[in-house]
Amino acid sequence: MHKLDRNFYKSDAILLSKDLLGKCIARKINGELLIGRIVEVEAYKGLIDKAAHSYGGKITERTKIMYGEAGYAYVYMIYGMYYCLNVVASEVNVPEAILIRAVEPLQGMETMSMFRYNKHYDELKKREKINLTSGPGKLCKAFNITKKENGYDLCSEDFYIFTPESSDNFNIKESKRINIDYAEEAKDFLWRFYIEGNPYVSK
DNA sequence: AATGCGATTCTCT
């Protein structure tokens, strides 16, 4: 198990987003480790990107975490109901982040299932098992990520990203980002990346 | 398979 260090995150959002595919998110809750493999991400580059909350260098209470050091969590609420997890990228005062859009659950599925559905994992239908973590709002529910985790240091002991011991090869596909129709020319940027063929990639 | 819509509340102007 190799935990990603601060320097790993001090990278351009597009490069880092691709580097994060295949890595694993780990979160320790009540002594239990929940683990998910990152299979889908989107890059947001505030200075030039009309889809980004920090577009044009806009600093607000919500966006300020993205202006700090890389490797911290940016968690925001969306549509009044869901949270989305991002990893802050790049350098101080360059507001970039990677939206974690989907993970493949590897460990702690029973606990994830209770957070997400309040049902036991072995009672889930096939579709519900896929839907456990196949979207940005879904994975936050499964990992119990809320506003409390905004600003959390991912170079820490109980919430971090690591390189798995072994991993099959995979192909990276790219596409336009999801649900940013308001973003004018930026909506056509190919800044969504995912692992080809993985069933947990969002639809 | 594709499309449409309601839920629900934070954030910013």
Add this chain to the structure above:
DNA sequence: GAGAATCGCATTT
């Protein structure tokens, strides 16, 4: 007060 980096369900094709 408007709109949002989503989701789940209903309806239509």
